[in-house]
Amino acid sequence: MEIVQQEIERLDRVHEAIERYAVDRLQTIGRHEAYTKELEQQRLNSVDWREKNDIAEKLIEHGHHSPRKYLHEFAQQASPYFGILGIHDNDRRIGKKEYLIGNQTLMDGQRVVIIDWRKAEITGPFYEGYDIGEEYELTIRGIEREGVITRRDKVTIGRKMLTRIETPSETYELRGGEWHKNGGAVESTADTKERTEDHRMVDSIAALISPEQFRAITKLRDGVVVINGAAGAGKTTVALHRLSFLMYDAPEKYRPERCIVLMFNRVLRDYVKQSSDTLLGPVRVDTYSAWSLTALAALGVHSLKTVFDDPFGAQKKSSRVPALLAKYVKETTKIEPVTDLWRFLMQDYVVAALCTDSGAEFQQVAQRKFAAKERTVSFSDASILLRLAQLRRPAGAVVLGALNAYDHIVVDEAQDLSSLELRTIVAATSVARSLTICADEKQQILSFLDSQGFSSVIAQLQSQGLEKENLTVSYRCPKEIVDLAARVSGRSADTTKAHSGALGFHPTKNPVESMAKIRELVEALVQAAPTSLTGVICKKKADVKALHAALAGVPGLHAEGEVSFLPGVQVIHAHAIKGVEFSNVILYNPSSYDYRQTDPDRNLLYVAITRACKTLHIVHHQPLAQGLRDTASNR
Numbered sequence: 001m002e003i004v005q006q007e008i009e010r011l012d013r014v015h016e017a018i019e020r021y022a023v024d025r026l027q028t029i030g031r032h033e034a035y036t037k038e039l040e041q042q043r044l045n046s047v048d049w050r051e052k053n054d055i056a057e058k059l060i061e062h063g064h065h066s067p068r069k070y071l072h073e074f075a076q077q078a079s080p081y082f083g084i085l086g087i088h089d090n091d092r093r094i095g096k097k098e099y100l101i102g103n104q105t106l107m108d109g110q111r112v113v114i115i116d117w118r119k120a121e122i123t124g125p126f127y128e129g130y131d132i133g134e135e136y137e138l139t140i141r142g143i144e145r146e147g148v149i150t151r152r153d154k155v156t157i158g159r160k161m162l163t164r165i166e167t168p169s170e171t172y173e174l175r176g177g178e179w180h181k182n183g184g185a186v187e188s189t190a191d192t193k194e195r196t197e198d199h200r201m202v203d204s205i206a207a208l209i210s211p212e213q214f215r216a217i218t219k220l221r222d223g224v225v226v227i228n229g230a231a232g233a234g235k236t237t238v239a240l241h242r243l244s245f246l247m248y249d250a251p252e253k254y255r256p257e258r259c260i261v262l263m264f265n266r267v268l269r270d271y272v273k274q275s276s277d278t279l280l281g282p283v284r285v286d287t288y289s290a291w292s293l294t295a296l297a298a299l300g301v302h303s304l305k306t307v308f309d310d311p312f313g314a315q316k317k318s319s320r321v322p323a324l325l326a327k328y329v330k331e332t333t334k335i336e337p338v339t340d341l342w343r344f345l346m347q348d349y350v351v352a353a354l355c356t357d358s359g360a361e362f363q364q365v366a367q368r369k370f371a372a373k374e375r376t377v378s379f380s381d382a383s384i385l386l387r388l389a390q391l392r393r394p395a396g397a398v399v400l401g402a403l404n405a406y407d408h409i410v411v412d413e414a415q416d417l418s419s420l421e422l423r424t425i426v427a428a429t430s431v432a433r434s435l436t437i438c439a440d441e442k443q444q445i446l447s448f449l450d451s452q453g454f455s456s457v458i459a460q461l462q463s464q465g466l467e468k469e470n471l472t473v474s475y476r477c478p479k480e481i482v483d484l485a486a487r488v489s490g491r492s493a494d495t496t497k498a499h500s501g502a503l504g505f506h507p508t509k510n511p512v513e514s515m516a517k518i519r520e521l522v523e524a525l526v527q528a529a530p531t532s533l534t535g536v537i538c539k540k541k542a543d544v545k546a547l548h549a550a551l552a553g554v555p556g557l558h559a560e561g562e563v564s565f566l567p568g569v570q571v572i573h574a575h576a577i578k579g580v581e582f583s584n585v586i587l588y589n590p591s592s593y594d595y596r597q598t599d600p601d602r603n604l605l606y607v608a609i610t611r612a613c614k615t616l617h618i619v620h621h622q623p624l625a626q627g628l629r630d631t632a633s634n635r
């Protein structure tokens with residue numbers, strides 16, 4: 001196995017280059033800092049003010065060239081690269097060349113050892129599915145290049161050791177201390193998570209990016225990109241890599257401190273925060289609600305008290321609110337912002353447009369709050385308040401963190417934001433309106449949102465130039481589960497890349513039997529794979545407690561309400577599972593009473609099913625929801 005020997009030797013040389021780079025880097029920094037100290041000393045010793053000024057200027061100039069700014073520490077020692085791209089260029093001066101592709105560039109003096117995957121003009125052929133021997137035409141630094149692809153291999157390096165080489169036709173794998181040819185299948189991301197005992201997004205995903213995902217990541221530098229696609233097709237993955245790509249490709253245009261990622265809930269926020277260090281560096285990752293409060297503060301609206309419950313939350317999220325606000329702002333003058341909000345809500349035309357019944361109560365509450373100068377707002381109020389505060393600013397005004405200011409915003413699960421919330425986000429971007437919006441209308445689970453909201457904002461953005469990317473391949477779920485999800489949602493899915501998994505139905509007679517069955521299943525799953533993560537999903541919050549009690553004492557049971565990505569077992573209700581994933585999912589009694597034939601219920605069931613990376617067990621004592629029922633009876 002010559003290739004294995006060659007690659008082991010290559011990796012040794014790369015490790016040596018990493019060490020040389022680390023030493024060179026520290027020496028260069030050391031020299032720079034020693035000269036800084038020398039200049040500071042000279043300035044201290046100098047008695048002539050003119051000389052002092054000269055030295056001060058020199059110090060400032062010297063500071064601009066600090067090697068800490070451009071010689072970054074190489075942080076990928078354990079796994080320095082994941083791809084090898086071979087070319088034979090028609091230009092004789094280039095000729096045959098092999099590029100190593102990784103998460104960070106590595107230089108050895110003037111020589112490039114590893115190329116960052118985001119250097120798309122070079123790494124494109126690696127991702128875009130070129131065949132060996134296929135001709136390429138590239139434009140690198142404005143120069144046309146032509147030739148043929150000679151190699152396009154993936155390698156796995158873990159803890160500084162080469163363990164796998166995957167060429168387009170063969171695989172070589174290190175198992176039990178020996179190399180085997182064409183042995184195992186590619187490890188799925190679910191298996192990687194179990195092996196590493198970490199059930200967050202896999203860090204090494206840049207190695208796996210598909211051609212369609214790569215195109216979405218590197219597409220259209222300015223403007224809005226909407227990423228659609230089935231659950232588990234990699235929408236979030238693509239959006240985060242896209243932001244990473246933009247910041248790398250045009251750092252002066254996409255500054256990390258002027259970019260933000262908005263996630264659907266705190267679970268998802270923490271999930272991304274913890275897993276995207278390499279990808280996003282210091283970019284803020286937050287929920288829409290948390291961001292809206294800081295944006296309000298930036299606009300001068302302070303001392304708010306927030307509450308979750310709002311009996312009129314649905315009305316306030318109506319897709320009619322943006323037009324009503326626009327009219328209100330036109331016809332009224334600016335007053336203290338929170339009072340302005342209550343005054344808006346008590347207008348007759350607002351009440352008439354938003355309330356079919358209970359309008360009188362809606363208006364009275366707003367009038368009372370207006371009179372009392374109330375500072376307690378719900379999160380639905382906060383988004384109206386934010387849009388109002390944005391609209392009250394003069395056209396084109398820039399307010400950092402709130403208005404016409406962000407270089408780029410990523411919005412995940414946008415289908416579950418109201419049209420007003422989406423508008424506050426769009427308004428917060430700079431005039432280039434650079435946004436990546438992930439959305440799947442089949443995953444809209446908030447019953448109080450009207451479906452026109454999302455589409456109306458997209459239609460408006462369309463007129464300003466918007467690109468849509470549809471991801472078709474599902475990566476998270478096994479084929480059996482993708483098929484079941486397709487039956488529930490009525491949307492077909494591409495299962496070509498899907499691995500195989502297990503799907504089981506377990507009818508019981510009553511809740512007690514269901515709970516006992518779930519305990520039996522969980523115990524078996526934990527015993528079979530102690531490093532897996534199992535999610536027990538129920539529709540009603542009240543069932544979380546009962547299920548938790550039924551599983552008491554099971555090894556690895558996470559505390560009630562705690563969401564963690566460590567191996568074990570989690571009981572969680574369906575509304576809290578957006579965007580997360582489990583090796584195994586057990587659905588507790590997904591009955592036709594709990595999941596009715598309405599869009600939000602169907603969507604919620606679709607979301608629950610598609611959280612499973614390997615197995616799905618459905619335990620029920622009542623008639624199953626439609627979609628599940630047909631599958632169960634055909635088995």
Ligand SMILES: Nc1ncnc2c1ncn2[C@@H]1O[C@H](COP(=O)(O)OP(=O)(O)OP(=O)(O)O)[C@@H](O)[C@H]1O
Pocket residue numbers: 189201202205208209210213229230231232233234235236237238440443475476578579580581610
């Ligand atoms: N090209 C790929 N190859 C292998 N795994 C991938 C690929 N792209 C994404 N994944 C994995 O698939 C899973 C789903 O990805 P992601 O969460 O980005 O999908 P999504 O479309 O946002 O899902 P959802 O709509 O359910 O939120 C993740 O574990 C991710 O690491």
